[in-house]
Amino acid sequence: MKFSEKWLRTWVSPSISSQELMDQVTMAGLEVDGSEPVAEAFSGVVVGEVTSCEQHPNADKLRVCTVSNGKETAQVVCGAPNARTGLKVAFAEVGAVLPGDFKIKKAKLRQVESFGMLCSEKELGLSDNHDGIMELAADAPVGTDLREYFDLDDLAIEVDLTPNRADCLSIRGIAREVGVLNNEAVSEVEVPAVAAVHDETFPVEIEDGKGCPRYIGRVFNNVDVTVSTPVWMVERLRRGGVRSIDPVVDITNYVMLELGQPMHGFDLDTLKDKIVVRKAEKGEKLTLLDGQEVELDSSELLITDASGPLALAGIMGGENTGVSSETKRVFLECAFFAPIEIAGKARAKGLHTDSSHRYERGVDFNLQEMAVERASALLVEICGAEPGPAVLAEKPEFIPVAAEIELYADVVSSSLGMTIENQRIEQILTGLGFSIVDSSGGYWKVKAPSWRFDMEIQADLIEELARVYGYNNLPITAPTAALKPQGAQEQETPVNMLVDRMVSLGFQEAITFSFVEPEAQKQMFPNEESIALANPISADMSVMRVSLWPGLLKAVQHNLNRQADHVRLFETGQRFRQEEKGLEQVDVLAGAVTGTRLSKGWYEKGESVDFYDVKGDVEQLLSGIRGVQFDFLPGKHTALHPGQCARIERNGKLVGYLGALHPSIQKQLGIKQTVYLFELRLDRVLKSELPEFTPLSKQPVTTRDLAVVVDEDVSVSSVIDSIREMAGEDLDSLTLFDIYRGKGIDSKRKSLAFGLTWQHPSRTLTDDEINRFMDSIINTLQTRLDAVLRG
Template sequence: MKISEKWLRQWVNPAITAQDMMDQITMAGLEVDGFEPVAENFSGVVVGEILTAKQHPNADKLQVCEVSNGSETVQVVCGAPNARAGLKVAFAQVGAVLPGDFIIKKAKLRQEESNGMLCSEKELGLSESHDGIMELAADAPLGEDLRTYFDLDDIAIDIDLTPNRADCLSIAGIAREVGVLNDIAVEAPSIEAVKPSHNEVFEVELADGKGCPRYVGRVLNDVDVSATTPLWMVEKLRRGGIRSIDPVVDVTNYVMLELGQPMHGFDLDQLNGKIVVRKAQKGEKITLLDGQEMTLTPDILVIADETGPLAMAGIMGGENSGVSASTKRVFLESAFFAPIEIAGKARANGLHTDSSHRFERGVDYSGQERAVERATALLVDICGAKPGPLVVREDTSNVPAAAEIELHSDTVTSSLGMALEDSVIKQILIGLGFELVSEKAGYWKVKAPTWRFDMAIQADLIEEIARIYGYNKLPVTAPTAALKPQGKKEQQVDTNALVDRMVSLGYQEAITYSFVEPDMQKAMFPKLESIALANPISADMAVMRVSLWPGLLKAAQHNLNRQADRIRLIETGQRFIQEEKGLEQIDMLSGVVSGSRLAKGWYENGELVDFYDVKGDLEQLLSAIKGVSFDFVPGTHSALHPGQCARIEREGKLVGYVGALHPSLAKQFGIKQSVFLFELRLDRTLTAELPEFTPLSKFPSTTRDLAVVVDEESPVEDVLSSVREMAGEDLISLNLFDIYRGKGIDSKRKSLAMGLTWQHPSRTLTDEEINRFMESIINTLQTRHDAVLRG
């Protein structure tokens, strides 16, 4: 929320600098995100008046104007379409300095002399408006410095509030905090009941008292919507981030910023019958003020009349019943909507308004009359409105009850680590608006103010006392604990070690959201049911992930769309799958790979990464799990290419998958280059075998090479497993060094060449023993794999 420092100081003005005040607010738990001047720096700009405006003799889109600053009249050439005689303007005189250190000098434009410049709001850094020059009020004092006229030596403070502090979404709320922090009185504007000038009322019915326990309205006649909103109000709205529209809307927005109570003005002549606050009927439609047509659902609270919905309660008004240039009679509403009825409704419909932001957090449920009286007085002054009597409807059974809380000074002392005087505690509570119900030494019973929905128990009061007294004044006590070093099982591999190994191979660690896009996840995992979020951040983050792949693939898409076409991402995190026994949360390590095999450089030849590159990276990764064998066997997965997919198994149990993204999914997701994915279940991966020392043999090793021709469909790993089985326990190395297909080999066959090394720990192996091993290997390969020796 943005507020003007000068507006705040009209309510409470401690003798401290703006920076000190912002530091105070932040330390009280209302974080100041930043601040900025309400206008860019400029000088030499005064209020001027265009006396005459004539067509430039040499340019169709320029005018030659006579401009007075009250003491002299000069000629200025201007291209703004709204320049006209009698208009008060922002006149930058010769020598003026505009934002960006732009100095105004005498010039000639198409042979006509120009002594100054008539400025737009954008040129002065007041807003982004540049449709024409600024039009000032007719009573603007001629020759007055524009910074003085607009009171621009001010800053806009941006405060970030936690959801429980809706009471500070107003000048009144922030002023209350600053007042109690500095122990000074808050000088709020006097708000008195406006005397009705007629007896006309518009009937209101609370059909849903649970959703709307309080509703206050008033009929205003003879409203001059063409009246000009006062400059002071326009500026306060602008500094609060709201643009001026018309006096009725401006007044309701002003009261919202001032008191925290959103309001709405209906065109009374567009209403029929009576106002009814109710739930929407299925299929009802409404066109909102922003032009959107919404189809309402029965869980949405609406303000309606006999013809149908007029507004989405607490969110936005309807287009047809809103105040327009032809409006003469206004029905002013101010309501309290139960936060639970408003929460999530705006976001679910793709909306977010200043009203919904406040109502879903909770507004003061006793402040509706005060807001209407304040707005009425302003509309009487600005628009000449004639007010009727207040219409107040209340469902007392659903109006929140103020919490009554007991507080003991002993509990305050034990919680804060220091004793506070009873007078200090009492002063803080009263300053925050708590009402003393009863009091005795070291004990208070207080009633929470109607604007504090977050007060319920004694701990809440102690927190308030701590933050107002000052966290930096509380004693600092370092915790003491007897910390014993924790043993680590040697068999357990650390997840970070695996991530570090992948980083060393050129991967980057990613962190993606645990909630993903439903359509993408459904396409990749059609048989897995996704867990939907009750209140998602957005439509494309609406379900919990059943794999890390959707998030990583989304990250890959983001990079590919920005010409970063070499991708190596790895992530560790949990997946969430709903099983019959309950929610299953499994730690996973997953990755996505795409692009060239090597990074760009003189050594890079443009070859793209393939399945075996990714498989090799995984083999490097899994080699960190000592004493354990992982097998890559052909497999199928709904998200992976049928011919480039492998199951990763450990002792026959599934550990994960690796493969290329399915071509149909790549096309669906708009990915035009090959993408490879892998994932590992960490609960089945991280346990290694306890290493054992084996003495080095002093005896020579023996090496033989073997080349066999097998069927193309025979998995290489099966062939190597057969070789290991028949090679005996003294085989210390088996190395596949060549796979050949081509000339001299049947097109349905392939040649495998491998090197075998034997070494005995206590003697030299003989040729006869090695020959027996080789014979057993060859016979087994012939029997099991239809292998023949390659000549």
């Protein structure tokens, strides 16, 4: 928001300097981005009148003008094409000093003397316009100092507002803040009702009440758009960063800067039947005021008539119905559009207007009547317009209701670390526009003003009290609390321990966005419903991730594109999935590995990492979970290679997946080497078993070796499970020490060799007992898995 300091001081003018004012506003949360004089330094420039203008005798492009300063005339040679008799101009007399310390002296141009200079806006530092000399209003008083005429001893201040402070996108809003900060009354602009002088109206109908709960329209006849906008209004607009266009547009822009209410004027003679506020129909098109033709979709709110779309609601009007030099009758529109209906719509069309900037943040929903009356008075005063009655259409059920919030003085004191007097609390709240519904000795029930959409809970009110009272005035107090050491939960493994273990395994931790590109995610998870963001920052980051893999793969691509040949990344974070019970947010740990097995070195032969390398890393990671057995079983996953995919289970419950990226996805991503991925649900991993003490046995151990031949599709884990089941409770260890395929073994089978160790806590096991265990194991393996004892 950019505004003129002098304009602000017509509303409220505390006895502080410009710098103090800016510092004060910044400390109240309305950060001042910068300030600049509204005009560069110059002197000796007055309002002059060209009394005669003749062709230069020795130059085709020069004119010899006689200019009056009200007391005397001077001859000035001028090269501007718009110099003419009767024109009011900016006249720099001999001795004047222009921006850049340029001094005006008596000169001779092509043998003709010149006593002064007729200035352009650029030469005076008012703008970049240098197409000709500056043309002043016909009623400009000749001889008046130009700085005084334009009131140029002013400062243009720009504040950077957070999205919740749309109420300060106006002089009225800024003045309200300055008033309460200095405990001074604000001189509100007087807005009396403008009586209608004729009965003509134009019908208004609201079809989409959710998007437009209130719409006011007013007909003005005999509007003179040829008159010049008053200098004071043009200057206030310029200092607010708005260019003067024509009196009708200038008035609507002025009211927007003054009160914060965007408005639009239609050429009434171009409208047909009635105004209808509705959603667009797919395929409809509209040519905007800037000449751009846009195709509309069904999510966009429109202002229409019988001929079709007239304007993008809250964003920009159409080219064919805007006010022009031929306009005689104006239909003035003033509406409240719901912020959620406007948010993002302008950006989607590559637009950003003053109107959309305000509507998408929230315009006061009770401001429309006042704004219409203010604009009506200015149209009558400046353009001689004849107003008809205002037509109001509204859907009351969709008009927002201001929040009522309870506030307690003891909560204020404990939150701020100090006590603010009850009277001062009430003074701040009422100064900000809150109304006190009920109060009783340190308790208040207050109603938020209609312009504060961000007020909902007691903490919001306390924040308002703190910033107005002054953050610098709050005491510095050290926190006091009885801090007791928290006992560690022995069954809960800290996530940090897993992170440290991943780093020790040679992985680098990555942090990726929680939102990803929808098509890329759909390739990996075609059966998962992605959760779309209501207001994404870009098209390729428009859905929430259902896994950490899409983000990690993007990081892998980034590294491979920069010639990294050893990539080992992991990440901890949340994934977001739509389940039957609603949104599921689960903490997971995921990793991505590709490239060489080891980083470059004299010992490294450039071997590529394989499935078992990554499986070993995951096993090492999970080995830190005390007393828990994790099973790696053949699995299937849409994102992983069908032949290199394992599901990881704990007590029969799925923990995660491990495998190679599916070749088709790898090709679509443009990755030329195999990438291995894994992902684990932390809520099913981190809980370990409590340790229990077991006395060490003093008895000797008994060992046996067992080699069996099984089919290739029989998993080692199934053989181990069968052996453990039949080996008895005194089995101390079971180790797979050999897998053999080749000579002497059927090509469709394999040999597995195990080492078994038994130890009883209090006695020596006999050979007969061990032999019975071995017989049971062999018989079970033969029955269940068609295993044959290898000779």
